[in-house]
Amino acid sequence: MIDPKADSQTDHTAGPKADSEAAAPVRVLLVDDHPLLRHGLRALLEQVGGAQVVGEAGDGDEAVALALSLRPDVVVMDLVMPGTSGIEATRRLIDRDPALGVLVLTMSEDDASVFAALRAGARGYVLKGTGGAEFIAAVRAVARGEAVYGPAVARRIRRFLAPSPDVTPFPELTAREREILDLLASGRSNAEIARALFLSQKTVKNHLTSVFAKLQVADRAQAVVRARRAGLGE
Numbered sequence: 001m002i003d004p005k006a007d008s009q010t011d012h013t014a015g016p017k018a019d020s021e022a023a024a025p026v027r028v029l030l031v032d033d034h035p036l037l038r039h040g041l042r043a044l045l046e047q048v049g050g051a052q053v054v055g056e057a058g059d060g061d062e063a064v065a066l067a068l069s070l071r072p073d074v075v076v077m078d079l080v081m082p083g084t085s086g087i088e089a090t091r092r093l094i095d096r097d098p099a100l101g102v103l104v105l106t107m108s109e110d111d112a113s114v115f116a117a118l119r120a121g122a123r124g125y126v127l128k129g130t131g132g133a134e135f136i137a138a139v140r141a142v143a144r145g146e147a148v149y150g151p152a153v154a155r156r157i158r159r160f161l162a163p164s165p166d167v168t169p170f171p172e173l174t175a176r177e178r179e180i181l182d183l184l185a186s187g188r189s190n191a192e193i194a195r196a197l198f199l200s201q202k203t204v205k206n207h208l209t210s211v212f213a214k215l216q217v218a219d220r221a222q223a224v225v226r227a228r229r230a231g232l233g234e
Helices: 016-023 036-048 059-068 087-094 111-120 132-143 151-161 175-185 192-197 202-213 220-229
Strands: 028-032 052-055 074-075 101-106 124-127
Touching: 016 028, 016 111, 028 036, 028 111, 028 124, 036 052, 036 101, 036 132, 052 059, 059 074, 059 202, 074 132, 074 192, 087 101, 101 111, 101 220, 111 151, 111 202, 124 151, 175 192, 175 220, 192 202, 202 220
Parallel strands: 028 052, 028 074, 074 101, 101 124
Antiparallel strands: none
16 A cells, blocks of 8 residues: 655755645546545645645546536546446546546556556556656656656556567466467367367366456457467467
8 A cells, every 4th residue: 555654854955846836736536435535545645745735536437527617637447346446447537638637547567457447548557556756756757747657557568568488478367268369370179279279168267267358358359360470379
């Protein structure tokens, strides 16, 4: 969890830049279904970061309504909430206002969550274990129009965008999932894959569901395209 005390002295020595930001505080909307966490983030942002929290929302629908009415500089968005998720809320907001800065703050660092958030239009992605100063810096960077990602997330993005030809394709997949994807890319049906690997069709289907989620594809056709581009199915 973000610790407001961990870096509380950082901004007192920031100099002219801190004075400038204090004169024009970043306007923030907090979105999380845990009121206690929102309270802590508000205290951190306002008392340490010099920001102005203009509103709070506990679910995705409320977040969309408040963001469109309050027009904050940054929306700090959780991903997992009751009802409308943070991913869907981000997508709706960016569709309405592409210039809006959405900073995801979540416990989830799996590939599926990261890339779903990026595709939805989030400009930043940090984890809830992030230090206070790092979180404040991320909020300010997103407000300036910059993209911000923690080290672990940045590594995932680099691996996804620039895979090495010497590395096994799709390292996020298990050996069995890669084997099934290879057969799928060669044109096999679920039944044929099941017979070839001595598995039940239900097991094959479950593996494919996991593959689609990890590769961030919507269906078999998209999975086949990704797989063949990586050299599978030949």
